[in-house]
Amino acid sequence: MANIKEIARMAGVSVTTVSRVLNRHPYVSEDKRVAVLEAVRKLDYVPNLNAIHLIKGKTSMIAVVLPYVDNPYWSSPVEGILSEANRRGYxxxxxxxxxxxxxxxxxxxxxxxxxxxxxxITSxxxxxxxxxxYLAHGPIVVCEDAGDEPLSCAYIDHYRSFETGLRYLTSQGHRHIACCIGRRNSNTSLARERAVREALVAVQEPLRPEWMFYDALSMEAGVEVAHRLTGMNPRPTAVLTGTHQTAAGLVAEARKLGLRVSDDLAVIGFDNHMLGQLLEITAVEQSNKDVxxxxxxMLYRYIAEDRYEAEKQELPVRLVERSTV
Structure with missing residues (x-):
């Protein structure tokens, strides 16, 4: 197997120059860079990544924790991570x-x-x-508000995002509001529940447990919620969902069941995904990709600078008005 000394000999340069070219060092003349790369090609040189990682003390690899790979709600932040990682060679x-x-x-x-x-950690x-x-062994970033914990986080304020949707619904005269939420007792769900309780108190309406739908983050969940709503008396006049998939499934199935969206049932989605745009769904826009x-x-900076100092970055949300409210 070829080594960098053989590459240097064939290219007519020093071993140091070969190392600089292989490590993409900017201060190498173009003719020497071309000569080294040509020698690499001819000798079919393959770097020993294990040795490189051992020398550098870095793997150029990160792990991303997510609950499910087949749910667009979680694949969206992964898409943002991958775009940045590719740009940085990770x-x-x-x-x-x-x-x-x-x-x-x-x-x-x-x-x-x-x-x-x-x-x-996305969730x-x-x-x-x-x-x-585990912070003693390397940097960790979470995609939720870590509060006073010594962990860095990039996140969306789920209380504020739900409050934005609820405030809009009540401003349009809705008082009987159902909500589609995620895991019961997760931090995100607890924040959203708090927003619901406070919004209903503000309009002097009770919280109806039967109008709170948990583990409802998928399109299939939206379809199921539509069927459950049709059997309710009294029935909510509006639904605030936690994802664009839930909103899309709910809107499509409600129409099949003969409900007029937004006259009989108003619906607000989340994320402002293309699917929601195509269905003209009013949405609270929050970019999980940007998260x-x-x-x-954040993580790359900690790795590059070999330091870790907990910081927080909250991403903005806004309401996008369309035809479902």
Missing amino acids: RVVLCQTNYRAEEELKVLEMLRMKQVDGVI RTNAWDAIKP GRAAFQ
């Missing part, structure tokens, strides 16, 4: 946990074992106290 290992705490810890063990340079299962000890981008940018 590889990404996607680790699906299915919300199992032990699977999440296995990924953090990869950080402890120096198999990756850092970890991004966590473990308590903060189980995650924090992913911001999370990787």
Whole structure:
């Protein structure tokens, strides 16, 4: 197998120059760079990545924790992470946990074992106290508000985003409002529940538990909610959903069931995804892709500078008015 000394000999340059070219160092003349790359091609040189990682103390690889790989709600931040990682020459290992705490810890063990340079957690299962000890082994960024915990985070304020949608519905005269939420007792769901309670108190309406739909983040869940609504008496006049998929499934199925959207049932979606745009769904725009981008940018900076200082970056939300309210 060829080595850099053979490349240097064939290219007529020093070993140092070969090393600079292979590491994309900017201060190499164009003719020497071309000569080195030509020698690399002729000798069919393949770098020993394990040796490089050992020398640099870096793997140029990160792990991303997500609950499900087949749900667009979670693939959206991953898309943002991948776009930034590709730009920086980093590889990404996607680790699906299915919300199992032990699977999440296995990924953090990869950080402890120096198999990756850092970890991004898009949605966590473990308590903060189980995650924090791993900061001693490398940087971790989470895609939720970490509060006072010593973890960096890029996130959307889910209380504020739900409040934005609820305020708009009540301003349009709606008082009987149903909500589609995620996992019961997750931080995101608790923030959204708090927004619902406070919005209903403001218009002197009670919180009806039967109008709170949990684990409703998919298109299939939206279809199911539409059927459940038709059997209710009294029935909500509006639904605030937590994802664009839920809103799309709900709107499409409600129309099949003979409900007039927005006259009989108003619907607000989230994310302002292309699917929601095609169905003209009013939405709270929040970019999970931008959350992913911001999370990787933080992580990359910590890796490059070999330091970690907890910071928070909140991404903005806004209401996009269309035809479903």
